[in-house]
Amino acid sequence: xxxxxxxxxxxxxxxxxxxxxxxxxxxxxxxxxxxxxxxxxxxxxxxxxxxxxxxxxxxxxxxxxxxxxxxxxxxxxxxxxxxxxxxxxxxxxxxxxxxxxxxxxxxxxxxxxxxxxxxxxxxxxxxxxxxxxxxxxxxxxxxxxxxxxxxxxxxxxxxxxxxxxxxxxxxxxxxxxxxxxxxxxxxxxxxxxxxxxxxxxxxxxxxxxxxxxxxxxxxxxxxxxxxxxxxxxxxxxxxxxxxxxxxxxxxxxxxxxxxxxxxxxxxxxxxxxxxxxxxxxxxxxxxxxxxxxxxxxxxxxxxxxxxxxxxxxxx
Numbered sequence: 061x062x063x064x065x066x067x068x069x070x071x072x073x074x075x076x077x078x079x080x081x082x083x084x085x086x087x088x089x090x091x092x093x094x095x096x097x098x099x100x101x102x103x104x105x106x107x108x109x110x111x112x113x114x115x116x117x118x119x120x121x122x123x124x125x126x127x128x129x130x131x132x133x134x135x136x137x138x139x140x141x142x143x144x145x146x147x148x149x150x151x152x153x154x155x156x157x158x159x160x161x162x163x164x165x166x167x168x169x170x171x172x173x174x175x176x177x178x179x180x181x182x183x184x185x186x187x188x189x190x191x192x193x194x195x196x197x198x199x200x201x202x203x204x205x206x207x208x209x210x211x212x213x214x215x216x217x218x219x220x221x222x223x224x225x226x227x228x229x230x231x232x233x234x235x236x237x238x239x240x241x242x243x244x245x246x247x248x249x250x251x252x253x254x255x256x257x258x259x260x261x262x263x264x265x266x267x268x269x270x271x272x273x274x275x276x277x278x279x280x281x282x283x284x285x286x287x288x289x290x291x292x293x294x295x296x297x298x299x300x301x302x303x304x305x306x307x308x309x310x311x312x313x314x315x316x317x318x319x320x321x322x323x324x325x326x327x328x329x330x331x332x333x334x335x336x337x338x339x340x341x342x343x344x345x346x347x348x349x350x351x352x353x354x355x356x357x358x359x360x361x362x363x364x365x366x367x368x369x370x371x372x373x374x375x
Contacts, residue, residue: 079146083307087233091147092119093127093138095154095162101184102153102161108186108283109151112261115201116232118145127152129164130291135173143171149229159290165225169303175295177218177225179257180288187282196263196279198245203238204230205264210251218289219251226259240266246278252286260284 067073090113092106110119120141127141128134129152138150148171152164161181167174198204206227212219230247243264250258262278269275295303317329 085234087116088149088228089145089147090117090149090151090229091141091145092117093141093150093152094121094123095127095152096123096125097155098123098153099155099161101181102155102163104186105161105163105181105184105283105285106151106153111187112230113232118147129166129173129176130178130293139168139171139173142168151229162290163287165222165229167225167228169295169299172299174299174303175221175225176291176293177222177289178291179222180290182286182288184285185282190280190282192263192279192281196244196265197281198261198263201232202242202244203232203235205243205246206231206249207246208249208251212251212254213249216251216254218255218292219257221292221294222257222287222289223249245281248278255289257287257289258284259287 067076090109092110094103094106098106106119110117124137126134126137129138138152142148142150148168150164150166150168152166154162154164156162159178159180161184162178163181164176164178166176208223210219213223214220226247226249246262246264248258248260248262252258261281261283263281265277265279266274267277315328317331319327321327
């Protein structure tokens with residue numbers, strides 16, 4: 061029999077509680093890795109991604125020869141790093157003659173490989189190459205917006221998959237309410253072709269519009285680059301079904317006869333059964349009511365004038 065060791069130190073217990081499954085999960089962490097060989101462009105791209113996700117990212121600078129996600133057995137080291145750092149997202153940079161400036165974006169489930177998207181980086185521009193007012197620079201930890209432009213994100217399977225991975229990579233922690241003052245950036249993803257996507261970051265500038273809703277202007281602050289989709293691997297159906305499960309406590313029961321309206325808000329229907337007013341007896345059933353009515357009727361007959369008798373015709 062295998063002996064299960066329980067932690068004795070409180071520090072280890074707290075760390076294990078942080079990694080335990082929760083009904084409301086916190087923001088996902090990203091692991092940034094270097095492959096066997098990288099280029100100067102790829103090093104700059106990985107540094108920019110780490111800067112965009114500095115609050116929820118861990119970066120390894122050493123080269124990793126054994127990390128090859130698309131090859132059989134090449135995911136062992138990657139899954140070990142994922143378990144060690146408690147990261148469910150990863151970005152791997154590799155460079156070769158066949159696939160120059162290659163980025164592998166992927167997700168893990170229960171620290172096992174879930175899905176992969178491989179893209180090539182072209183026309184890269186760093187944040188330092190853009191000139192703008194530094195007061196507009198996005199703050200670390202702010203909530204970003206996403207804009208996906210192009211029909212390819214709805215019709216092309218590779219771009220649909222890339223959209224899901226990019227949303228998971230940059231959206232951070234899921235929140236219900238947002239303050240308008242805290243929204244200071246937007247990521248623009250434009251499908252140039254079925255295999256090419258233009259990606260850039262823009263700062264949001266709020267200006268007066270004469271109404272309560274301000275006028276919005278976008279200022280490109282970088283980084284910007286073109287993603288060329290190369291390879292992708294969808295998750296297994298069994299693993300996907302298991303990953304999509306939700307806890308019973310988190311699912312809200314459906315309210316009957318209740319719907320939401322944009323103007324009126326929450327609107328409900330109330331069922332009122334037939335009252336049957338005709339068959340229900342009146343509550344005022346005094347005992348002397350019939351006698352009083354009979355006496356009143358007799359008094360009215362006594363005060364009425366006597367009717368004239370008609371003379372009988374004599375024969």
